[in-house]
Amino acid sequence: MVDANQYWDVKEAIxxxxxxxxxxxxxxxxxxxPDDILGHxxxxxxxxxxxxxxxxxxxxxxxxxxxxxxxxxxxxxxQIDSCRLGGVNEILAVILxxxxxxxxxxxxxxxxxxxxxxxxxSFWDYxxxxxxxxxxxxxYVSHLHEHFKTPVHIQNGCYMPPQV
Numbered sequence: 001m002v003d004a005n006q007y008w009d010v011k012e013a014i015x016x017x018x019x020x021x022x023x024x025x026x027x028x029x030x031x032x033x034p035d036d037i038l039g040h041x042x043x044x045x046x047x048x049x050x051x052x053x054x055x056x057x058x059x060x061x062x063x064x065x066x067x068x069x070x071x072x073x074x075x076x077x078x079q080i081d082s083c084r085l086g087g088v089n090e091i092l093a094v095i096l097x098x099x100x101x102x103x104x105x106x107x108x109x110x111x112x113x114x115x116x117x118x119x120x121x122s123f124w125d126y127x128x129x130x131x132x133x134x135x136x137x138x139x140y141v142s143h144l145h146e147h148f149k150t151p152v153h154i155q156n157g158c159y160m161p162p163q164v
Contacts, residue, residue, distance in 0.1 A: 044076065059081070060084070063094050
């Protein structure tokens, strides 16, 4: 995986991913401006023959943007950010739209407490929507978990359900 963190323009993203394609890269995350849906679609189409997907969405604030990303084929991995996306109902709507478009949801978890939250979103996706762990990735940031009553628990590289 490569994370460009919205740095490149469309041509640069395509150029650099073509240059790096020999390394077996699974996806490019946030390759360009987060609201350039057509730019992401152009990148996705250019990288598809190389087997490189586009992961994006951590900067999207509503289901309408996700709908446009999904319908245009601009993302192959849907990265919801539960703090930026307006509440649980909005999150669930995006997970359901992604499932309809056969795009795996890989929640963004780069901030304090996000790991504790996104594990539940992924569990819900697995149990109630997709029924699969294929092509699902969840970020893990290893700091400040000790400040939570029920911190996230990772075992053998997997999030484990919280114990009561």
